[in-house]
Amino acid sequence: MTLDGRARRTAIITFLERQSAPVSGSELAKQFGVSRQVIVQDIALLRAENRNILSTNKGYILRHSQGRRGVCTNIISVNHTPEQTLEEMYSIVEYGGTMTDVFIDHDLYGQIRVDLVIDDKEDADEFCEKMRNSNSRPLNELTAGCHYHTITAPSEKVLELIRKELREKGILTE
Numbered sequence: 290m291t292l293d294g295r296a297r298r299t300a301i302i303t304f305l306e307r308q309s310a311p312v313s314g315s316e317l318a319k320q321f322g323v324s325r326q327v328i329v330q331d332i333a334l335l336r337a338e339n340r341n342i343l344s345t346n347k348g349y350i351l352r353h354s355q356g357r358r359g360v361c362t363n364i365i366s367v368n369h370t371p372e373q374t375l376e377e378m379y380s381i382v383e384y385g386g387t388m389t390d391v392f393i394d395h396d397l398y399g400q401i402r403v404d405l406v407i408d409d410k411e412d413a414d415e416f417c418e419k420m421r422n423s424n425s426r427p428l429n430e431l432t433a434g435c436h437y438h439t440i441t442a443p444s445e446k447v448l449e450l451i452r453k454e455l456r457e458k459g460i461l462t463e
Contacts, residue, residue, distance in 0.1 A: 311348035343404035368434045378413035380454045386442040
């Protein structure tokens with residue numbers, strides 16, 4: 290039996306709540322017996338309803354409330370070359386932090402933001418491998434290396450350790 294749109298979107302949220310890793314649009318399409326394009330439209334409608342769904346390079350994941358106890362968030366300003374990306378990511382995840390996103394302030398388009406959810410070395414390695422093998426250029430190349438990240442960590446102390454390490458490596462610009 291095929292679900293109507295509203296029921297399917299409710300089921301998508303329920304399904305994503307049970308996942309600990311991102312789920313591709315193709316996997317969701319197979320799960321719900323619809324096309325990937327229908328899933329893309331459903332996700333857009335859910336986001337319009339303020340559902341916290343992140344779209345990462347691995348798929349969709351439900352962002353749990355950043356206000357939950359024990360999670361601290363900070364936006365950092367950084368500048369580095371594409372070759373330093375892995376070093377930057379490791380500096381965050383080795384302390385138990387998560388690189389939630391990347392964004393730039395573009396003169397023409399304004400703010401451009403992309404969800405990442407890099408929370409371990411495996412994620413960082415996979416992202417950098419994709420970056421090396423891609424014909425596309427990293428977002429920070431549009432702004433001569435200057436960009437921002439939202440990072441989360443279990444405590445303010447951990448956030449400060451991450452900032453300190455990035456500062457020592459010449460990556461943090463604040």
